[in-house]
Amino acid sequence: MRIDSVTAHAFGPLAGQSLSLAPGMTVISGANESAKSSWHAALFAAACGRRRGRGAGSREDRHFADLHRPWDGGEWRVSAMVALDDGRRIELDQDLGGRVNCRAVDLITGADVSNEIMYEGSPDASRWLGLDRRSFAATACINQAELLSILAVADGLQEQLQRAAATAGTDATAAAALDRIAAFAREHVGLDRPTSVRPLRCAVVERDRAMQALEDARRAHADYLDLVAHAQDLRARAVVETGTVRNAEGALKDLEALHGLARGAADAQAAADRAGERFAELSAGAAAATRVLAQVTELDARFGGRPPAGFSEAAQLGSDVAAALARWQAAEAPTSMTGQTSQQLRAQLAALPADPAGDLLVAESVRVTAVEWEGAVAVLAAHDDREPDRGLRSANAGAMDDESATALQAAIAAGPTSVRELAAALDTALHADDTTRRSWARVRADHEPARIEEANERAAAAEAQTVARRTAETVQAAEQTAMFAAAVTEANRRATTQPAATGRAGSRWRSTGGLGSPLLIAAGVLSTLGVVLVLLGLPVPGLVALAAVVATLAAGAVLRVFARRVPRPVEHFQHLDGQRAPAGHQPVIDAEFAPGQLEDDPSVALARRAADEARTTAAHAQSLAIQASSRVVFLADQEQAARAAAAQAEARLVAVQHECRERGLPCNSHALRMLAEQAEAAGDQEDQWAAWLHTRSVYEAAVQTAEHQLRTALVERGTRVAEPAEPVRDILDNYEQACRERSVQAQAAAGRGALQGAFADRLRAEQAYDTAERTRWSAGVELADIAHRVASCPGDCGADSWRAESDADLTGLGPTAVAAAATHVRALTGWRSQRDEQFATAQRDAEAWATLQHLCAGQTLVEMTTSVEQWTAAAAAAQSKATAAIEAAEMAHAERDLAADLAAGIAEVDVIAAADADIVGKWVQVARHDLADHRAVASTASAAAESLEGELRERARTLHSVPEAEEAFARANAELDRVEELSDTLKATSDFLTAAQDRVHRSIAPVLAATLQRWLPRVTAGRYLDAIVDPKTLQVQVCGPDRRWRQADLLSLGTAEQIYLLLRVALAQHLTLSGERCPLVLDDVTVQADADRTAGILDLLLELSADRQVILFAQEPAVAAWAAEHLVGGDHALRLLQPIGSE
Amino acid sequence: MKLLLFADLHLDTPFAWADAEVARARRFGLRDALRRIMALAHEHRVDAVVCAGDLYEHDRFSPDTAEFLRVTFAEAGRPVFLAPGNHDWLGPQSLYAQVNWTDNVHLFTADRLTAVSLADGLTLWGAAHRAPANTDGFLDGFGVDRDGVHLGLFHGSERSEIGWQEEGKAAHAPFSADHIPRTGLHHALVGHFHSPRDAAWHTYPGNPDPLTFGESGDRGAVLVEVAADGGVTRTRHRVSVSQVTDVDVDISGVRHADEARERVAAAVATLRGIVRVTLSGEVSPEVDVRLRDLRGVAPQLEALVPRLGRVQVAYDFDSLLVEQTVRGQFVRDVSAADLDEGTRRRVLVTGLRALDGRSDELEVH
DSSP states (O other), X not given: OEEEEEEEEEETTEEEEEEEOOSSEEEEEOOTTSSHHHHHHHHHHHHHOOOOOSSOOOHHHHHHHHHHSOTTOSOOEEXXXXXXXXXXXXXXXXXXXXXXXXXXXXXXXXXXXXXXXEETTEEOGGGGGTOOXXXXXXXXXXXXXXXXXXXXXXXXHHHHHHHHHHHTTSSOOHHHHHHHHHHHHHHHTOOOOTTOOSHHHHHHHHHHHHHHHHHHHHHHHHHHHHHHHHHHHHHHHHHHHHHHHHHHHHHHXXXXXXXXXXXXXXXXXXXXXXXXXXXXXXXXXXXXXXXXXXXHHHHHHHHTTSOOOOOOOOHHHHHHHHHHHHHHHHSOOOOOOOSOOHHHHHHHHHTOOOOOOSOSSOOHHHHHHHHHHHHHHHHHHHHHHTOOOOGGGSGGGGGSOHHHHHHHHHHHHHOHHHHHHHHHHHHHHHHHHHHHHHHHHHHHHXXXXXXXXXXXXXXXXXXXXXXXXXXXXXXXXXXHHHHHHHHHHHHHHHHOOSOOOHHHHHHHHHHHHTTHHHHHHHHHHHHHHHHHHHHTTOHHHHHHHHHHHHHHHHHHHHHHHHHHHOSSOOOOOOOTTSOOOOTTOOOOOOTTOOTTHHHHOHHHHHHHHHHHHHHHHHHHHHHHHHHHHHHHHHHHHHHHHHHHHHHHHHHHHHHHHHHHHHTTOOSOHHHHHHHHHHHHHHHHHHHHHHHHHHHHHHHHHHHHHHHHHHHHHHHHTTOOOSOTTSOHHHHHHHHHHHHHHHHHHHHHHTXXXXXXXXXXXXXXXXXXXXXXXXXXXXXXXXXXXXXXHHHTOOGGGOOHHHHHHTTOOOOSSSHHHHHHHHHHHHHHHHHHHHHHHHHHHHHHHHHHHHHHHHHHTTOOHHHHHHHXXXXXXXXXXXXXXXXXXXXXXXXXXXXXXXXXXHHHTTXXXXXXXXXXXXXXXHHHHHHHHHHHHHHHHHHHHHHHHHHHHHHHHHHHHHOOOHHHHHHHXXXXXXXXXXXXXXXXXXXXXHHHHHHHHHHHHHHHHHHHHHHHHHHHHHHTTTSOOEEEEOTTTOOEEEEOTTOOEEEGGGSOHHHHHHHHHHHHHHHHHHHSOTTOOOOEEEESTTTTOOHHHHHHHHHHHHHHTTTSOEEEEEOOHHHXXXXXXXXXXXXXXXXXXXXXXXX | XXXXXXXXXXXXXXXTTSOHHHHHHHHHHHHHHHHHHHHHHHHTTOSEEEEOSOXXXXXXXXXXXXXXXXXXXXXXXXXXXXXXXXXXXXXXXXXXXXXXXXXTEEXXXXXXXXXXXXXXXXXXXXXXXXXXXXXXXXXXXXXXXXXXXXXXXXXXXXXXXXXXXXXXXXXXXXXXXXXXXXHTOSEEEEESOSSOEEOSSEEEOOOSSOOSTTOOSOOSEEXXXXXXXXXXXXXXXXOOOOOEEEEEEEOTTOXXXXXXXXXXXXXXXXXXXXXXXXXXXXXXXXXXXXXXXXXXXXXXXXXXXXXXXXXXXXXXXXXXXXXXXXXXXHHHHHHHSSOOHHHHHHHHHHHHHXXXXXXXXXXXX
């Protein structure tokens, strides 16, 4: 974009005037009071307009208006013709007063394009550049004050670049913004630490306090509600208990009524029972009297008033008949006998053998002792079968050679444990000896290189010290020479009245200054070489190279000073070897020179820095030497310790070997371990043989004991021993054979007893047979005798028939006699049956008569009939009474049951058991006791309920408000949220801002560097060739052919100005949208510069105008003269402003 | 038969937006509303006062509130029917269980509809929430078992209104309006939704006194006249003692903070009670508007509750977005970052203010 013309319709002192501008460079020159500042402001206002918004404008807006409102009134208006890089030409018309009639019109199409560039209420042509009126002013407009402030303040250039990068120069730098955010966060947020009193910590504390208060309030409220519920429970329980008391009282009352009814029912039942019993009693009496009357009436009719006749006969005869019959029946006929007679049995007894003397079976004592003896013998035999080897005494021991046997005996003598310990000690000593020897060798191997390194480091340190000292001396000499030159110059200045011809001086400076460049290049090369060598671990060559650098730089510094100040060529200046300058060398110095400028000379400063580097290198070399010495000492200590450890290990090994030899053991750990195992095995075998022998002696003693006991037992059983040495086995066998023989004899003699019994039994049977025969004969005789007596009995004792039978012959016991006896028996039995029947009839009559007499008891039949009638009437009366009593009892029972049913509805009443008045009485007692209990419980419940009611009232009085606690917590939470939100916002803002700063700096830095790299050689005539820009800080460094980097704002003012202008161009272009070029508007940027700097700036601007429009407002005539000389052709223009009276 | 219906009074509710003094005053305002309801009942000689739940808040009620309710209802001079809701659910620890109510107060205690005869041929069916949540619909499986006119009184969520009623309101004891006539009820008097609703088969009276800002509609107590055929005539009465107003104030173009205060003062000058002011508009970056600065601008109010609405700082973000500077990069990065709009705005304004060189105005609301 370029501005072709500006028209001030009414702007400050300007009215209806126009100013055309060239597309390249335009110098607008005018002395004071020529409205140059007004044109500058009008140009800006016409291009960018003014902010239009509701309310008052900013302070800057108001100040602008105060300065530039039309002096003679009228419409405050400017316009400009602008050409865009896309070919459009635009007319901008700015109504600065009303800010309403502002527009941008395409001069070709006539279209209003204001909306393309509308910014804060008015068209702003800088919008086409991607800027706005503020950033355009900060980017494209440069004034002298700004330039001076940048060059006068340390890091001013860097800060200006940062500001431009951050806000296009309108506001603060990003770093300052980040500092403000951090400071604000510290003040308004702070840290959440216990000791902090900042808002965040306060908000957290308050939130926690409010939260605790809310929890307390809620807990108290919940407790209160629990208490309410508990009180409700207690109240309900008191009511229930009161009801229970009332129920118990009712139940007791019912039970007491039931008790009365039960007792009444029991009494009625007793009366009914008594009436029933009386009725039964009378009824039974009446029945008995009726039966007696009937019996008396029957007997009286049977006997007719006379007693019966009775029965009489000889009672003795009947008894005798019965006895005779019984004896006959008892005397049975004897049974005939069979088998051997008593004489035969007696003969057999006499033929039997006698019982043997001695054991028939093996005696228990002999059998037991024999078993024990045989067991002992078997155990001994089994033990003999398990006889073990006899260790070293066995046949295997004989296979060893003598040396092995000796070593084994020595091992057995020392013991396996000691042998193993010797083997372990031998191994340990050998290992320690080997380890310590290796360690010692390793330390020795390390020690030697360390000693060599130490020597090298010490030599390098000494050399570096020397170089540093010489370098310092060289620098000092150069400084003294320069100071001498300065003094001379000052003297010349005072002596000279005519100023030096600066043009000539400048030309000389340029011509002699040319000698410095090769030296600087050489110094750069040498310094690079020195640094590389030092970094590669070659400090000595590196230091030599650096010393050469110092010398070169010192020479260059002196040469340069003289090149600037001395009017004649500088003579040879030999400072490379550190020698002072020749005493006679006193150059004449330029009158403009000042002593302080020596400090500003970059060559001197570079020499000083080289000297510092040399000193630093020397110190570093000394440090390395000290470190190497420390390592040598350390390794020596290690070697001594390793040597002592090796000696100690060797001594231990010799001691162990000596002990082995003393014990007759080999000095070999493996052999020692084998011997230990063999000695251990031999010991085990000896132990086993001894144990076997001991066990065998025990078994043998047991055999002897058992044999003795067996022999004794056999002798005790009567066994004869032929001789003392006779084997016990033979004695035992003889005894057992004798037992078997006696057993056979005894079996034969054992039949005597049975035969004697049979003989006795036969003898007793023969005697019994004879006795029975005699008894039966006597009974038959008695039977015949009694039969004769009956037959001879007079009267009704028998009939003729059986009388004849009784005459049978009963003599003798033959069959005839037996048949006769049978006849007698039949006759006597018939007689006796008939007689018994007659006697029974008489007996019954007598008894009936006696009964009649007893029943009458002296009463007549009539009297007895009357008595029966009286009994019957009494029974009927008793029956009536009993019926009435039963009905009364039933009614009482019904009433009692009804009461029991009623009571069962209230109390635990068993309706069946309620019939017992005693049980009911017990229930009443229980109910009275329960009632007392219920009354006590009800009283307790009521008291508890009342007590809790009181507590509830007290709790209610002190209860905290839950909603108020919630509200307080909400407020505290909101405050904490606010602070946390602020903290988060500040943190996020800081993060975004930092990221944006890094990104923009990274993108701007190459742009700036590239611009400088393009222009710097040209504007510095090759003094500076390259430039770098730190993307973090935007710090600019430049370097010349020597490649030594220098901070841009530490260079000379002229160079710094040019660099700054180049950077502003680069920034303007960077901040401008692609496709457009931003014009530069400069206001008196040369007013404080000398002629050289002015020429430099103007030359640069002219160069820049080839790429963009440059508009320079200037008041110095020199600038106008330069413009008249250089601004030729149609692309450039010089506009001379005429003074106006009132500006 | 005339009944006075109210619900959702929420005695002892917290007011988190208010300071302690205002909040306490608001809670007393709720009590005043209940006294107005009782006075209204007396004025219209209603036959009974019916409350459809959320009379108080179980987790917060104070013993003083219990005594206040006991005395207020005892002095009502007419029957009072209470159907506990989800906030004043009936349990052993309830205020309802704590208070020794006078005989004119009838508390529905069953979690199903039970009947009370209001007059010959007119039955009121009421139910109680027995837990703070998960209460089934009272109309599920219910049907009247006698002749006459039947009214329901309970606390529940009408399903078709769940979507548009207050956001965040959980569904408690849900029911459908068309279910009401199928049960035999002629009308249901219900609470829970705070927005008033006069539907064909049911009536939500709404909360009688403001509980928060932004409440609209004719809330209050409803005078219900029941005809012999079961038809109801409803007349709404405002009983609130508090004025709560929402005001939007555009502060665009103010040149300094005092002008913002003046605009707010002018906007609320004619108002009384409690006013919530929502600031909006586009403000110049130089103007530092802080909510706390609005304290005291309207002394005639009980409370002024300011908040920020869409207050935009008048940065030209379009220009900044193309600026090849740290500022432009910052604006681009923040604009493209995954941030919520509030955070984005705060970060942008904070960063731009810091870049503008402002040190004391970096807190952005």
